[in-house]
Amino acid sequence: MTAASYARPVESRPGDPVITPAMVAEHGITEFEYERLLAMLGRTPTFTELGVVSALWSEHCSYKHSRPMLKTLPTKAPWVLQGPGENAGVISVGDGWAVAFKIESHNHPSAVEPYQGAATGVGGILRDVFTMGARPIALLNSLRFGPLTSSRVRWLFAGVVKGIGDYGNCVGVPTVGGEVVFDPSYEGNPLVNAMCVGLMRESELITAVASGVGNPIMAVGARTGRDGIHGASFASEDLSAASEAKRPMVQVGDPFTEKLLLEASLELIRSGHIVAIQDMGAAGLTSSSAEMAERGDVGVTIDVTKVPVREQGMTPYEILLSESQERMLVVAKLGHEDDVRAILAKWDLEAAVIGEVIADPVYRVTEGDRVVAEFPGSRLVTECPQYVLEPKESEALKAARARSAHAVVALAEERDHAWTLERLLSSPTIASKKWVWQQYDSTVRTSTMRGPGSDAAVVKLRGTDKAIALCIDGNGRHVALSPRNGGRAAVSEAARNVACTGARPMAITNNLNFGNPKKPEVYFQLSEVIAGIGEACTVLETPVTGGNVSLYNENPQGAIHPTPTIGMVGLIESLSHVTPSGFQTAGDDIVLLGDCTDELGASEYLLAIHGLTIGEPPVCDPKRERALIDALLESIRGGVVCSAHDCSDGGLAVALSECAMADRDRVFGFRVDLSAWATLPHRALLFGEAHGRVVVSTADSAAVRQTAQRHGVPARIIGTVTAADSGAHFTISDDTFSAPMDWLAKAFHEAIPLAMDGETPAEHAVASSHAPTND
Amino acid sequence: MTRFRCAIHIVPRRGILDPQGKAVADALHSLGFADVSDVRVGRHVIVETEATTADAARARITAMCEKLLANPVTEDFEIASVEHA
Amino acid sequence: MTRFRCAIHIVPRRGILDPQGKAVADALHSLGFADVSDVRVGRHVIVETEATTADAARARITAMCEKLLANPVTEDFEIASVEHA
């Protein structure tokens, strides 16, 4: 077949539409890009070729606006086994064990069909991890929505949560953590980022690099249908009427088939019958085959008539661009095809030879004997233009940052700080997310030592005395008001969170959720954030092993806050180091590591109480964070830390309250004296979000303070843990206030259930009443 | 006003993956029902509502389907019957 | 052998709590469909199968329902239609 199709010229198929400028534009290809395409081909592309290029040169697959900046990120460390460029990053955790992890976004699909959009997002990230040879052992997710006062937002929220839960629960991978933030900037563009973590023996690592001329290329798993055609380019456009029109192309997930594919893929990888495997994710067969060929610097030829399809009469264009879920592309060893088929058959799945690796450097697609697309080798991937634009900071955001937080006039009620504290605890962004994670199976696989609700999740590595700590963090509000600092802060907060559980931060994956990069203001945010992430990762020695970029998260009303989400993996050397975030024993001292400042800008306080996103965000200094983490870990390993919880949204007052009543079955009280900072504005002291702070409870405060001093970290005893009935008690010299714990706990634990009460549980049926068009 | 019992069929749109239908078809085959060529699983919704006439009831039901009962992204609906309850 | 398209209704047995029906009824009320008095949600299954006659097809479908499609403890089924496909 190959030999035959060699000589043949590329033909367009009977019935293919003729290429017009309008059609080129409709495929999201600019005139400049089209010129490059013509130059590369030396002729007009066929309709099929146009489709292929539109997918591969889409933002999602080509990273054309971000790749140059991403290249600046630190990616190396002795423990990094696989950095960016593969389906997932991989680090060594010792004893021959390795951890694979990756984050991926499904923002645009979830905005249109929250249940299926979120579900298929989880499916995609699971495949990215098990195609590396790792068994998925944990899932996390990072979500952003508008305010819950909107019925459409409640529908999106309920649907996304159910979609994530139903998929992960069925596959049997525990969802152990994540974050949910509610902010007006996400009203039209919810964010759904999913992270998966897998475990493997170092020796089992496999990559998606095609090799071995003559080796067969096989399509494995579910059949190909007309799902999500152009999903990739869809994810690269502003959400608009245009994408509304693409709704029928939404993909439907099948978690049961995913579970079969997971078991079959791991068995395949261990069997030695294959040389490479990759999931058919965004842009399906096209991107998986082209990327594999490019990585291996070989040619491939694929015959679309050999691809198992779900529907009759599918065109090459459709087969190449279909985003049907639960499919894999495999390069098998020549002669091992039947062994591959046998393994798939054991799991009731199909495998079909659809092409082969060839010597001449071309990417060729045939329909039987007709050549319908042919590109000069890896240039199909490499020729995609990379754009470097002129960054320019938004004047509006500059002005917002310039406004003084201290000039904001306090409400009358605020004279009682307890009122403010209660309001903050019931703000959905701060309030308990139990309503969410009760729908996630977090304990399957019996390895979850700390699940949702902890600063970071802790999953033990069976057969060792070790555990890994996992979290996702990213504060878009801080980033919007100061992008570079915000990039540093996102990484630092993630590192702080894993350290609070007793883990050494090891490496990150990241998801960059931004607006339209062609706008200089957005491009500025992107470049600054990436620089900030790089700075923090260098100082904290947590290299970037991978990630994902989601751009064009905007609608006619405007763009989202620039939102990098950082997925952090930390290593706990001994199970005895695992540390809870909540108070453990009445009578323990409460020590604050780090210092309080008058930084109130960009705080949740300003948003929740005054509806403002203004001011200079707290400055994040990675060197100080590094010292804090080192001091904290030394104390934890010394066995003198009973609990550790970092200060973030809502500041010190909220952090203390969470330590006391985050576990509603085990509520404590506390009595603190903050007079040492009496000169600071009390709002800033109580609710400011200064970085580099951790609330520790301990029976040996002397040891904790000595260790901190040795690392040059401020450490002060601020009070004691008490019994629940004595309530929360604050003293700032002559300014004192207190609150009953059950009142604070009610605010914290019931805010989201109340907001969602009466919301019809998201069957996919109960959908369209809230669809954008009807809003 | 009279009361009508209305039956609605909501089925996955052609071309959209129907994992439930696929699972049932596979099961029927393994149970020996080899003649089964295709299965699709949707929802059968029975709504009892007051209306002045059958046509009025039908119109209301159509509105309910468009606003709530059927997912316009993935499903088609059909009003199977409108009868006096 | 000819091909038949058969439609089956599987509904929760009366007296058994139907939370889905209740949720949909509540949602309809909150959307202003005040006239709705009752909602039941069941499954609508479409099976395409080969058979010699319509009666033969009907017999096969009944067997499928009894064996697999409906749960005798909690559900009732009804063959709504058997048509040439």
Add this chain to the structure above:
Amino acid sequence: MKAGIVRFPGSNCDEDAFHAIADHLGQDAVYLWHKDHDLQNVDLVILPGGFSYGDYLRAGAIARFSPIMQEVIAFAKRGGPVLGICNGFQIACEAGLLPGALLRNASLRFVSAPARLRVDSIATRFTSQYHIGQVISIPVAHGDGRFTADADTLARLEGDGRVVFRYVDTDGESSASANPNGSLRNIAGIVNAARNVLGMMPHPERALDTTLGSTDGVPLFASILESMLAEVKA
């Protein structure tokens, strides 16, 4: 003792069950593949949690027809002990090994949380090591856990003391607020008339390790082992 853990394609608590038997109980454990007919002379069969065949139609509806289940059903009829956990409970009901059915949670939401249970029968080979009325904490994680049966069946279950576990509140009362899924009579677990098949929605295999929280599942596995040893002696 040798325990067989049935492995359906969509089982996902099979490894946890294996781990419970092999590592916590120190007994032999083998997997029983759903396409096989060989029970490998096991003394105990565990139907683990998961989504057997996707469970899109009805939890357990398809699993009951698998080759291995024909052997498990025969094994149970011979009096062999069978423990059905979560999806295993659903399958046991569909297969007619236990009465009733497990329907969609009344909340229509999946529920994953530690559940407080009261042990209402210790006259079973699975619960002899608890004491009657003991309140224990064991995780639940399911979307279809609402136990339902007709009035006669319920009366029989209660009358014969076959309701083994019930969802209860902090005072040990089977209140509505303590019921995570809307099960009739707050029923969390039952045995068959011959008392050799136990079905329960909570996951005892997830409650065996202090570092993971509760160890209240330990007596259940200890009871099984004890009853085996007793049989061997007799």
